[in-house]
Amino acid sequence: MLEILKAIILGIIQGITEWLPVSSTGHMILVDQFLHLAGNKKFVDTFLVVIQFGSILAVILLYFDKLNPFSSSKNAKAKKATWDLWIKVLIAVIPSGVIGVLFEKKIDAVFFKPTVVAAALIIYGIIMIWIESRHKRPVITKFSNLSYKTALLIGVFQILALVPGTSRSGSTIIGALLLGTSRFIAAEFSFFLAIPTMLGASLLKLLKAGFAFSGFEWFIMFVGSLTAFVVSVVVIKFFMGYIKKHDFKAFGVYRIILGIIVFAFFLFS
Template structure:
């Protein structure tokens, strides 16, 4: 039963930190010091990836109408716009998909350590604060104004998320706002990019492990995914409401504080 409770805790952390630009890895590396699953390393690594599937379902639920090109309520023009949005999402995920498939294991081997995570948290926190301090007027406040070249450039920024501590949502939000999108477009596009990115990562991980888990391990995996889904729904709605009235500076400051905590915990405590 204690393992189920741990799965709940990890699902909560995943659901919160996956969508806020604060680095899920930075939090997981700390949480793992206190909440360790008593399973094989193979299952644990799979669990931490596959619970993201619950977060993906949350995006599909919250933005179902916007992402559904076959919604009866949409006009032919709106359906074409939705298909166009999906095309931009696919274009944007190509860079990180290619780089991830070719170099992800090598990147994890070289950079998955507390020092890299802490530095990435702090550096990108400073960048986030700097971007928000410019007060530059966005050039894209609607997805129709996000061109395919712009989508590709945002996708290139997502490649930075392969370095632990950067944050997938953080890198895409930073990239999108730096390239001239509004905060709401940056946040939504980050959510949409997560669908093929995280779905692909989850399925690839399951295929590699051969789905060879015990009944209890599947129960733990399902618990973490369901909790991640429920928490993600709340967090996504919160962030979309938040960015309508506030900037991302608070997340930048939070990242800096978290980075310092990671450094202190692993090297001074």
């Protein structure tokens, strides 16, 4: 029963932090100090990646019509626009996909340290505040205005998320804003990029682990994924409503505070 409760708590954290530009890794590092999920390292590492699948399903559910090129409610022009959006998404995931596959272990070995996570939280929090303080009128307010080149450049920014503490959504949103998109387009595009990125990461982790888990371990992963799905639906709706009236400065401030807490915790513990 205790492990189920832990899985629910971790699913809640995943569902919240995956979509907000605040770094799920920073939160997981802190939580892991107090909440140790039972099982060997292979299972725990796989669990933390696989529960992202629940978050992905939330995006697919909420944006199913927008992302479905076969929808009967769309005319030929709308279907073509949907295919075009998918091309831009796939172009954007190439940079981080290639770098991630080639250097994942090296990056984790070098950068997966509390001090690096804390520094990334603080640095990108400052960058986020700085960008918002000088944010000009966006030139890209529709996906039809988003060029393939701009999509690729946003994908290059997603490479930054390979450094723990940066935040996948945070890096893509920062990149998109710098390249002239509206906050709405920046947020939605970061959601869409998560689908192939996180699906690929989850599948790769399962393949590496060999699917060799007990029935109870599979159940724990299901509970965590289901929780992440439900929480993600709520958080995505909240986030998109929030940025219609607000900017990202509050998230920048939050990142700085969290970074200081992470750094202080490991400095004095």
